[in-house]
Amino acid sequence: MMEKINKPNEDWERELTAEQYEVMRRKGTEAPFTGEYVSEKRSGMYKCAACGAELFASTTKFDSGTGWPSFTDPVNREHVVLTEDVSHGMHRTEVSCAACGSHLGHVFNDGPKVMPDGRPASGARYCINSVCLKLEPESES
Secondary structure, eight states, rough: OOOOOOOHHHHHHHOOOOOHHHHHOOOOOTTHHHHHHHOOOOEEEETTTOOOOEEEEEHHHHHOOOSOOEEEOOSSSGOOOOOOOOOOOOOEEEEETTTTOEEEEEESSOSSBTTTTOOOOOOOOEEEEEGEEEEEEEOOO
């Protein structure tokens, strides 16, 4: 089980950029095709930009064409929390960081069943805002 991080919103507002705060703490969304990691191809671990929790391995990232980084699975199912979201007249499943509670994006069931390299995939599409992520690239040694 992940250790929970509880901070007042005033602390988050000081620690995060204005865009990170809007998306991660107020459940906003960055504009499509504008995020740092939409076209990212480097190998590594995508971590929560707010608390550093490991969220997604680059091996599960795929180009969904939606304008946001997309992944087939979290690195560990216990690192994310899925909750029903009926805001904005839609029915979706919200994805949040299990450690700090930050909003990350949404998960849909229209992802690939097979990755481009032939590996089987879950069929899920974790559609995550770039601003919520920090890529820790694999070392080049």
